[in-house]
Amino acid sequence: MRWWCVAVDEPWSWAPRPYFGVWAMCLAIVGWYAVSIKRHGGSVSRKQVVWFALGLLFLWMASDWPVGSLGAGYLASIHMLQYMLYTLAAAPLLMLGTPDWMFERLLRRRFAEHSVEVLSRPVVAGILFNIVLVATHAPVTVDSLRTTQVGNFVLDMIWLASGFLLWLPVISPAKRFRASSAGARIVYLFLAAALIPMIPGGFVAFSPQPLYATYELAPRLSIDGPSALGDQQMAGVLMKVGNVPIIWAVMAVIWFRWYDNEQRRSRDERLARQRTPLTDGSGRRPTPDRAVPPAGAAPLR
Amino acid sequence: MFVAESPEQSLSGPPETSEEEVGVPRTVTPWLVLGIVLAGGLLVGLGLLVGGSRSDGPGEWAGTILGAPQQIPDAVLTDTDGAPFDLRAETAGTTTIMMFGFTNCADVCPINLASLTAALDELGDSRASGIRVILITVDPERDTEAVLRQYLDRFDPVYVGLTGSPGQLAAVQQAANVPEAQRESADANGAYQVGHASQLIVYQEDGLARIAYPFGTRQADWTRDLPRLLDGDVPS
Numbered sequence: 001m002r003w004w005c006v007a008v009d010e011p012w013s014w015a016p017r018p019y020f021g022v023w024a025m026c027l028a029i030v031g032w033y034a035v036s037i038k039r040h041g042g043s044v045s046r047k048q049v050v051w052f053a054l055g056l057l058f059l060w061m062a063s064d065w066p067v068g069s070l071g072a073g074y075l076a077s078i079h080m081l082q083y084m085l086y087t088l089a090a091a092p093l094l095m096l097g098t099p100d101w102m103f104e105r106l107l108r109r110r111f112a113e114h115s116v117e118v119l120s121r122p123v124v125a126g127i128l129f130n131i132v133l134v135a136t137h138a139p140v141t142v143d144s145l146r147t148t149q150v151g152n153f154v155l156d157m158i159w160l161a162s163g164f165l166l167w168l169p170v171i172s173p174a175k176r177f178r179a180s181s182a183g184a185r186i187v188y189l190f191l192a193a194a195l196i197p198m199i200p201g202g203f204v205a206f207s208p209q210p211l212y213a214t215y216e217l218a219p220r221l222s223i224d225g226p227s228a229l230g231d232q233q234m235a236g237v238l239m240k241v242g243n244v245p246i247i248w249a250v251m252a253v254i255w256f257r258w259y260d261n262e263q264r265r266s267r268d269e270r271l272a273r274q275r276t277p278l279t280d281g282s283g284r285r286p287t288p289d290r291a292v293p294p295a296g297a298a299p300l301r
Numbered sequence: 302m303f304v305a306e307s308p309e310q311s312l313s314g315p316p317e318t319s320e321e322e323v324g325v326p327r328t329v330t331p332w333l334v335l336g337i338v339l340a341g342g343l344l345v346g347l348g349l350l351v352g353g354s355r356s357d358g359p360g361e362w363a364g365t366i367l368g369a370p371q372q373i374p375d376a377v378l379t380d381t382d383g384a385p386f387d388l389r390a391e392t393a394g395t396t397t398i399m400m401f402g403f404t405n406c407a408d409v410c411p412i413n414l415a416s417l418t419a420a421l422d423e424l425g426d427s428r429a430s431g432i433r434v435i436l437i438t439v440d441p442e443r444d445t446e447a448v449l450r451q452y453l454d455r456f457d458p459v460y461v462g463l464t465g466s467p468g469q470l471a472a473v474q475q476a477a478n479v480p481e482a483q484r485e486s487a488d489a490n491g492a493y494q495v496g497h498a499s500q501l502i503v504y505q506e507d508g509l510a511r512i513a514y515p516f517g518t519r520q521a522d523w524t525r526d527l528p529r530l531l532d533g534d535v536p537s
Binding site for chain 1: 336340342346408412415423455
């Protein structure tokens with residue numbers, strides 16, 4: 001019995017084959033989450049629990065049969081889908097579902113705080129994320145790691161970690177690790193997750209030959225299905241533009257919320273100005289200590 | 302315990318005014334250096350991605366050089382039109398790639414044929430037309446002429462499919478110096494597999510094979526070796 005997905009020299013079968021390592025990992029994460037809340041009594045919103053559950057669902061989907069098995073040894077396009085599920089779905093949702101106090105507890109470990117501080121710098125996070133992207137899609141890496149269960153596990157966990165890294169400057173549970181402004185977060189996401197991945201995506205999509213022995217020499221799901229090169233081209237297109245709906249949607253949310261905040265702030269300022277009389281009766285503009293205090297404020301001395 | 306969602310947990314992050322206050326002081330130069338180093342790593346990774354699929358040196362062969370040149374089997378089999386096909390006469394003066402297989406093969410045969418077909422497509426019609434691909438079935442019971450034709454048409458209609466009596470097929474395998482195919486036991490549905498030689502043997506224009514390509518030969522290997530074989534380069 002296998003505990004994690006691996007490339008095998010067997011024709012593909014639609015008979016379900018769960019991997020107990022995946023289930024054990026998911027149960028361990030649920031246990032850690034529940035015990036943390038119960039033991040430390042911190043607050044967590046229903047929304048956060050839903051985010052966390054969704055993140056876990058995507059983590060399980062990416063790791064277990066059929067996506068995990070197909071990605072491990074049959075189709076390069078599913079390999080790429082798996083990567084996207086880890087980095088663009090599971091990681092950010094798990095992060096959104098983690099309360100700040102839970103995250104702060106994780107940072108109490110030695111070097112954790114400093115490491116996260118360094119890794120959360122947008123330049124560092126963006127470049128490291130793309131190094132992982134390129135390195136883990138290099139043929140030598142894929143063809144080496146996909147042949148063993150341990151290799152596949154390592155690859156999957158690297159992808160998950162790189163997903164956390166990508167989203168750290170954007171939605172870190174601890175505010176101090178987020179990029180300094182909405183504009184910075186938008187530019188960061190655009191460069192790190194939308195623009196740069198298009199370059200390796202282009203190499204994969206436009207390669208005239210199959211790059212990965214694992215998928216080129218894998219039993220085809222169907223003799224009439226896509227060729228190894230066609231499958232790889234789909235993988236390249238996914239790497240190039242598959243992230244667009246997610247990244248652009250997130251950028252739009254950030255922008256609209258920033259715009260909303262700005263509108264609210266300018267409205268509040270306008271209202272505050274309207275409540276303040278232009279003169280104090282003597283014909284002069286009131287100085288701050290002469291201004292009429294807002295209702296409920298302590299009397300001026 | 303559950304509490305109301307706080308705005309700090311949302312995608313947009315905290316209000317802009319408070320972020321400047323909680324932000325970590327940042328100095329530019331060390332991060333610029335680190336960024337450059339990491340960018341270098343990214344470029345190295347890109348190099349791996351682009352160059353990682355290249356294998357072997359230009360003078361090497363991807364196939365296995367045979368100990369001694371072998372002549373194409375002297376046999377007359379039946380093609381997919383039901384007509385006799387004299388292996389030696391029909392392939393004389395052409396480069397011929399011959400393999401043994403069967404249409405119900407789930408892995409080796411379709412993968413071998415797919416890689417070879419993709420390589421021939423990449424070579425272009427002018428060069429690929431000088432190569433004859435022959436599949437000799439090891440499962441004559443199920444692989445009728447029509448079934449063989451239908452199967453090969455999925456790859457390329459010009460591929461030749463051959464069948465014969467079990468005795469003829471055994472003799473051809475022996476003459477080609479490959480182990481004889483073995484039929485495995487049938488499952489509950491009556492389906493069975495056939496264990497067979499998985500290499501592709503290349504006979505050059507002189508009718509001699511000097512090289513065979515094992516299962517696992519990739520499109521890139523074929524596109525590198527086939528032009529050399531067509532040009533008369535003798536594997537040694």
